[in-house]
Amino acid sequence: MPLLEISIVPVGTDSPSFSSQVTDEVRVIEEKDLKYEASTGLEGDLDDLWEVAKEMHQKALEVGPERIVTNINIDHRTDKQMDMDQQIDKVEKELD
Template identity: 85%
Template sequence: MPLLEISIVPVGTDSPSFSTQVTDEVRVIEEKDLKYELTPTSTVLEGDIDDLWEAAKQMHQKALEVSPERIVTNINIDHRTDKQMDIDQQIEKVEKHLG
């Protein structure tokens, strides 16, 4: 399954913190019933590519609801076509190499 990493940063709000914003965006992911993994600076989603694009779009639109002056959204997609992969598998491979 494809993986999509997304980071949404609202700029020009009343606070330098955006944990509430991240919480609202994670709710979008949960409503779509997509598997996800939070990191300190981004969120990784797993699923059908069309569902991932739609979730990213809705997350970006959700960020607009707090009326920031600007939003910076970064998206990375890892989409293997030669074999299946998933979030857990990617993490397990690295942990295996670490010993």
């Protein structure tokens, strides 16, 4: 299953804090019923991932910053099944 990592950074706001925007972005993810991790790594159907990334970007613009910088990384493996849990488990086992 494709994995998408997204980072949205508001620029030109009145405050250095953007936790309320992060909350709004997480609501967009949860409305799509996609699995996510705290680093805003998402897992799901590629079309759903693109759609939620677009919605998150638009949502961030709606709160009025002068500029938004959105970075997207997609890890789409086709040679074998992969999901977030497997990736996390593999790293945790290597640490033991």
